[in-house]
Amino acid sequence: MNFTATVLGTAVAALMIIAKLQAAPEPGANLGNVLGGTKVASLDPSVVGSIRAEDDRSAAMRLIDLRSGTSCKVAGVRPSTGGFEPAPIGPDCATSPELARVSQWRAGKDGTLVLADVHGRTVMRFMPGDGVLYESVYPADAIVTIVPARS
Incomplete structure (x- = not known):
């Protein structure tokens, strides 16, 4: 015991x-x-590179359509939260059926991003993503991500 x-x-x-x-x-x-x-070393949150400032409108983005393999760069502007405005999507997006129809975009106050055609009809809707800037949520069969453009 x-x-x-x-x-x-x-x-x-x-x-x-x-x-x-x-x-x-x-x-x-x-x-x-x-x-x-x-x-x-202590990290200073004001200079940590992985934290994007909310007012950073100069960074370019890359749209990647995983179904068609299309990867295209969007000029270094971000959409405003007002109404639709012209989307600076280049001709290299034309190989994606969904992205080829996009001509306008706008950001929502809830963090969403909406891409629309020339008539203002929603082509795609995005939500902020985990590890990427945005992930497509509409239409359900679209598999498009938006990441920061490296070059």
Whole structure:
């Protein structure tokens, strides 16, 4: 009985020590000391590159139609949240049946992006995406993503 109690007590103590070592540091802790003398730099959220400023209207976008393989660049402007305005989609989008019909666009106040034809009829609707700028949600069979243009 004493042997079993000793083994169980030692196991519980070992588990508690391991759990303490694996726990995240408490808020406000000096991480340099916690991590064995390493220097940990703080991130300044105003300069982190992955955070896009809401008023950044100069970045170009690339539309990628995964069904047709079309990839085309949109000039470095973003649509306003007002009414439809001309979409600066180039002729390289013509190989996509959906994107070839687009001539106007607008941004919604809820973060959506709507692409329309010359008569203002919705051709495609996008929602902000995870890992991409936008993902198509309408029509259901469209598989188009919008990512930042690299070049």
